[in-house]
Amino acid sequence: MKKLVIEFTINQQKRRLFVKPNDLLINIIRNDLFLTGSKYSCGIGECGACTVLLDGEPVLSCLTLAATVDGKEITTIEGLAKGNELHPMQISFLKNAAVQCGFCTPSMILTATALLKENPNPTEDEIRDYIRGNICRCTGYVQIVKAIKSCAIEQNS
Amino acid sequence: MQSNTKILAQEFEYFAPKTLDEALSLLDNYKDKNTKILAGGTDLLVKMKTTDLKIDYLINIKNIPELNFIDTAFGLKIGAAVPLSHIERVEKVKERYPALYEGIKSMAAIAVRNMGTIVGNICNASPAADTVPSLIAYGAEVKLLSKRGERAVLVEDFITGVGKTVIEKDELISRISLPEMKKNSGSAFSKKGRVKADIAKINLAVCLEREGNLCKDCRIVLGSVAEKAIRAKKAESLIKGQTVSISLIEKIAKKASEEIKPIDDIRSSLTYRTEIARVMVEELVRIAWERSGGELKP
Numbered sequence: 001m002k003k004l005v006i007e008f009t010i011n012q013q014k015r016r017l018f019v020k021p022n023d024l025l026i027n028i029i030r031n032d033l034f035l036t037g038s039k040y041s042c043g044i045g046e047c048g049a050c051t052v053l054l055d056g057e058p059v060l061s062c063l064t065l066a067a068t069v070d071g072k073e074i075t076t077i078e079g080l081a082k083g084n085e086l087h088p089m090q091i092s093f094l095k096n097a098a099v100q101c102g103f104c105t106p107s108m109i110l111t112a113t114a115l116l117k118e119n120p121n122p123t124e125d126e127i128r129d130y131i132r133g134n135i136c137r138c139t140g141y142v143q144i145v146k147a148i149k150s151c152a153i154e155q156n157s
Numbered sequence: 158m159q160s161n162t163k164i165l166a167q168e169f170e171y172f173a174p175k176t177l178d179e180a181l182s183l184l185d186n187y188k189d190k191n192t193k194i195l196a197g198g199t200d201l202l203v204k205m206k207t208t209d210l211k212i213d214y215l216i217n218i219k220n221i222p223e224l225n226f227i228d229t230a231f232g233l234k235i236g237a238a239v240p241l242s243h244i245e246r247v248e249k250v251k252e253r254y255p256a257l258y259e260g261i262k263s264m265a266a267i268a269v270r271n272m273g274t275i276v277g278n279i280c281n282a283s284p285a286a287d288t289v290p291s292l293i294a295y296g297a298e299v300k301l302l303s304k305r306g307e308r309a310v311l312v313e314d315f316i317t318g319v320g321k322t323v324i325e326k327d328e329l330i331s332r333i334s335l336p337e338m339k340k341n342s343g344s345a346f347s348k349k350g351r352v353k354a355d356i357a358k359i360n361l362a363v364c365l366e367r368e369g370n371l372c373k374d375c376r377i378v379l380g381s382v383a384e385k386a387i388r389a390k391k392a393e394s395l396i397k398g399q400t401v402s403i404s405l406i407e408k409i410a411k412k413a414s415e416e417i418k419p420i421d422d423i424r425s426s427l428t429y430r431t432e433i434a435r436v437m438v439e440e441l442v443r444i445a446w447e448r449s450g451g452e453l454k455p
Contacts, residue, residue, distance in 0.1 A: 001168045021171035021215065024164065043162025044203045051268050057242070058268040062162070063202045065195070067171050068217055111267065132354050133266020 006070040010035070011079025019066040026050045026061040029076060037077035037106040048134035051107035052076050058107075058114045077106035080113070089113050092151035093144075100138040108134050112148045121152055162206045173217040177302070180218055180329060185304040187214045188327040194218055196238060197273035199265070200281040224331060232337040237330050241270040241278075241288075253338045255448065256291035256362045259346035263287050266354050276330045282316045282385070283356075289316065289386045290362035290378040291346050297335045303328040318384045341367040343449030345441045349425075349433055357381045358425035359433055363441045367449040370400045377409075377438060382417040382430055389413035392438065401446055403455050410439035 003018045010033065019028060029035050029052065041049035043062050050062040053075040080087035089109050092098075099105050108131060115122060115130045122130070127148050128141065136144060174180040184192065192214040195201060204210045218224055224238035229249045244250055245261045264270055264278075264287045278288045279299065292312040299315055301308050304327060312333070315322050324330070338344075348360035359382055365375040375396045380386040392413035399405055419430035446453065 002170065004171065021169055022165040022167065027164065040163050043206060045199055045265070045269055048266065048268060054271075057271040059272050060199070060268050063198055063272065065165075065171070065198065065202070065215075065217075067173070068195070068198075068219065070173065114267070129353070130267055132352075133268055 004067050004070075006067060008069045008072050008074060010074040011076060017066075021065065021067055023066040024062055025052070025064040025066045025069060025074075028066040029061060029074075035076050035078050039103055039106065041103070046135070047104075048107050048111070049104055051110050051134065053110055053114060056114070056117070058111045075110070077110060080109065087113070088155060089116075089148070089151050092147045092154070096143050096147035096150060098139060098143040098147035104134055104136040108136065108144055112151070115148065116152055116155065121156060122148075124149065160207075165202070165205060167205060167211065169212045169215050171215050171217065173220050175220055175222075177221055177223045177331065180216060180221060181302060181304050181327075183214070183216050184327045184329060188325075190214055192216065192326065194280075194329055196277045197240065197269075199269050199273040200277065200283075218329065226332075233335040234332050235275055235334075236332050237274060237276040239274060241273050241275060242267060244275060245270070254291070254295065254335060254344065256294060256344040256346040256364060256445075257288065257335070260287045260291045260348075260360070260362065263346070263348050263350075263353065263357075263360075276333055279312060279315065279333070280322060280324065280330065282318070282320050282322050284319055284383065284385055285357045285360065285381040286386070287346075287348060287357060287360055287380070290360055290380045291344065291364070292333070292335070293378045293386055293388065294344060294362040294364035294376040295335045295338075296376075297333055299330045299333050301325075301328045302331050307331075313388070316385045339366055341449055343367065343445040343447065343451070345444040345448065347437050347441050349437070356424065359419070359430050359437065361434070361437050361441055363438070363445040365396075365442070365445050365449060367401075367446070367451045370451065372396045372399055372401050372446070372451075375442075377413055377442070379413070379417055379434060379438075381424075382419040382434060387417065389416045389438070391416050396442070401451060401453065403443075403453060406439055406442050406446075409442065410435045413438040 007016045039049040041047045051058050052061045190213045195217045219238050224236040226236045228234040251258045278286050297312045298309050344364035346362045348357045360380040362378045366373045377389040392409040395409045414435035
């Protein structure tokens with residue numbers, strides 16, 4: 001299989017990679033770029049654990065061919081913090097104990113940041129609706145929703 | 158059949174044309190091979206991972222500017238590369254095509270809607286597709302292009318069965334277009350699943366046109382109850398030209414539930430689907446009627 005050259009930006013860094021047409025974005029991110037925050041879980045678009053931001057919008061990296069991100073901009077959980085300063089959403093998740101095992105957390109936080117960009121003041125229903133594709137199997141959603149809500153309140157004040 | 162969904166095992170050649178013409182040439186060149194168009198990939202990649210679908214050539218159409226537009230000037234025209242989430246954000250869709258808006262909103266979750274396209278939803282031809290009932294109710298049509306020329310087909314005629322459409326191997330859909338909605342029209346969509354993001358046990362769209370107290374035209378389209386989304390034509394004919402009342406709506410809801418031929422499967426049973434269809438038609442015709450500005454008498 002012929003390899004393709006792709007160029008893209010990931011967490012503000014330009015990258016040029018050789019990929020096979022059937023390489024999935026999740027595997028390139030984890031195995032080639034060693035950014036292991038994005039998780040592989042179901043592989044069929046049910047769980048949301050592999051969510052990354054593509055040009056600012058949440059997408060599933062397990063259902064994205066690496067070849068298709070040529071020329072695009074990707075943000076993973078590793079790209080949210082500025083140096084040692086965590087992103088407000090990360091701080092809010094910590095403050096509100098919205099993390100237990102942590103497997104869903106990167107995707108949950110990325111999706112939540114996309115929500116606040118789209119809707120800076122979401123209701124609880126809107127939060128629950130927006131994160132419905134990101135499945136958490138340990139904390140339950142109460143603390144997660146609380147974390148997103150309080151991050152929104154803080155951002156607006 | 159591949160059971161490891163972590164990788165995509167099968168090998169294929171990949172193209173990302175930048176123009177429509179280039180895409181049509183590729184389709185024409187490889188029409189005798191296993192060639193597929195890739196848009197969002199939310200259905201296609203799952204199928205490539207979990208079924209024995211074999212692909213030799215994959216053509217990504219997402220980078221073609223000619224397919225990336227939403228035109229609201231007259232009616233609604235949507236290019237084949239537009240993600241579902243961009244459609245739901247258009248004000249006119251929310252206001253004039255509420256059934257389509259509700260159908261899109263009910264699909265999976267935001268990440269999937271950021272990837273998947275409305276044309277992909279049609280081409281995948283699942284009987285449970287959530288945009289299809291409203292598209293049929295609105296009388297939407299798709300434009301098919303190939304090196305040989307172009308043609309327009311109603312969504313109602315485009316899908317012929319489970320995963321089956323009338324598209325030829327060298328064709329691609331460039332856009333879908335919906336007619337302009339009249340002032341006195343009303344429409345609504347509803348779906349039953351266990352949780353919101355589920356594939357529908359049953360889904361339904363109603364679009365009607367009001368003239369005073371009369372229902373001038375009405376379409377009732379049900380999904381997940383047959384090999385493809387179907388219109389309850391006998392129920393439609395019972396309401397057309399009639400004064401709309403609660404008792405009439407009850408009557409047509411019963412008729413619609415008798416017209417469908419649902420099956421028992423993992424998601425639901427025949428009995429449940431038949432009964433819930435009656436309840437949903439009743440509720441949805443009422444909502445569509447009220448949205449059209451109509452009053453309801455017993």
